[in-house]
Amino acid sequence: MEEESNQKLDVALKCCHNPISGIWWFFAIAACVKLLLIPSYHSTDFEVHRHWLAITNSLPLSQWYLDETSPWTLDYPPFFAYFERFLSIFAKLVDPQIVDLQKGLNYNSNTVIYFQRITVIVSDLCLLYGVFRLTKNLDSKRRKSIWVLVIWSPMLMIVDHLHFQYNGFLLGILLISLSYLEEGNDLMGGFVFAVLLCFKHLFAVAAPVYFVYLLRHYCWGGILRGFRRLSAMGTVVVAVFVAAFGPFVYYGQIQQVISRMFPFGRGLCHAYWAPNFWVLYIILDKGLAFFFRKLGFNIQTPAASFTGGLVGDSSPFAVLPRFKFGEIHSRGRLQDG
Structure with a gap:
């Protein structure tokens, strides 16, 4: 037992x-x-x-x-x-x-x-x-x-x-x-x-990090060896993208797919997530708007959201100029902003 x-x-x-x-x-x-x-x-x-x-x-x-x-x-x-x-x-x-x-x-x-x-x-x-x-x-x-x-x-x-x-x-x-x-x-x-x-x-x-690492670690080491390995890696990556996007290339919709994936009409902050220049730009605009209102200037606060997610529903900036990349609408047409 x-x-x-x-x-x-x-x-x-x-x-x-x-x-x-x-x-x-x-x-x-x-x-x-x-x-x-x-x-x-x-x-x-x-x-x-x-x-x-x-x-x-x-x-x-x-x-x-x-x-x-x-x-x-x-x-x-x-x-x-x-x-x-x-x-x-x-x-x-x-x-x-x-x-x-x-x-x-x-x-x-x-x-x-x-x-x-x-x-x-x-x-x-x-x-x-x-x-x-x-x-x-x-x-x-x-x-x-x-x-x-x-x-x-x-x-x-x-x-x-x-x-x-x-x-x-x-x-x-x-x-x-x-x-x-x-x-x-x-x-x-x-x-x-x-x-x-x-x-x-x-x-x-x-x-970019992957590219540099793979180039040095996988493709480095002689012209022939490097070219052979670079070709192998390129073939693998291209095959993946063909499997993903190939059907939409066949239907002639690749521009439409790309326009959906990169919706500039949502505004700079939503279209480009992450703590980058545009987030700092928005913070600066908010700070300047607050400062100028305290000085007595009539600064209107935008009603729309910078990060609401709807195409076309992006705030204008209160003080700083708005960059007009054009709004890519859901039908994939680039229109002047």
């Missing part, structure tokens, strides 16, 4: 030290918290993604980037649209109204809330796999510290499971790419990063 108890104890201890079973415990605890957040607040992005389920399920591929049934038009790269199409298959089984292009507008039943929330939780398995690959060769203490920081990230919890997005899924793809680079498998790392760009183009901010 005592020997049997010791054997069970040994098995339990092995499970605790097993990285695979350990990371699943971290994920399970995080998933329980996420399930509790299902009925909580969600942003307009919830309706955005529900509508994308309807677009990709109800319309042929040739109409995905042309649809204007809702203001929340499809503006992510094609791989994310294919991802939404995959999810829409299950959405239709759960509740057909979720993917109804007309009846589904602003649909907010418990069914759609639970379905969409759970898709985000399940898609976090990609994040789980990415962080596991990246940390599998670390010592136990460092590995678990990273698991806590990533899997239990409060920011991801807020943005994905309250506000509603799929950032954990996308960051998981990035971590998978980095894990391949760490292993020395640069070709696979470049391939996965190209896939990520075709899911969400805002990750292009990391493209």
Whole structure:
């Protein structure tokens, strides 16, 4: 009896030290918290993604980037649209109204809330796999510290499971790419990063870093060897982009897709996310407006939002000049501002 108890104890201890079973415990605890957040607040992005389920399920591929049934038009790269199409298959089984292009507008039943929330939780398995690959060769203490920081990230919890997005899924793809680079498998790392760009183009901010790293680490070392490897990497990346954008090139809609992905009509801040020059420009404009109003000048405060997300609904600046790049409307025509 005592020997049997010791054997069970040994098995339990092995499970605790097993990285695979350990990371699943971290994920399970995080998933329980996420399930509790299902009925909580969600942003307009919830309706955005529900509508994308309807677009990709109800319309042929040739109409995905042309649809204007809702203001929340499809503006992510094609791989994310294919991802939404995959999810829409299950959405239709759960509740057909979720993917109804007309009846589904602003649909907010418990069914759609639970379905969409759970898709985000399940898609976090990609994040789980990415962080596991990246940390599998670390010592136990460092590995678990990273698991806590990533899997239990409060920011991801807020943005994905309250506000509603799929950032954990996308960051998981990035971590998978980095894990391949760490292993020395640069070709696979470049391939996965190209896939990520075709899911969400805002990750292009990391493209220069990838380019320099892969050029020096993978392509360097003699003219013939370098050219051969550069050709291999180029072929892989081009193949990914052809798979993503090829159908829309075939339909003659590549300009339309690009205009949706880069909606200048949303304003500089929304079109160019991240703490960059335009954010500082907006802060300076707000500060100058406040200063001049205190001096007695009649400075009008813009009513629209810099980051509202609707094409054409971008604030004019109160003091500083507005840059007129022209507004790329959802039909893909460039008009003078």
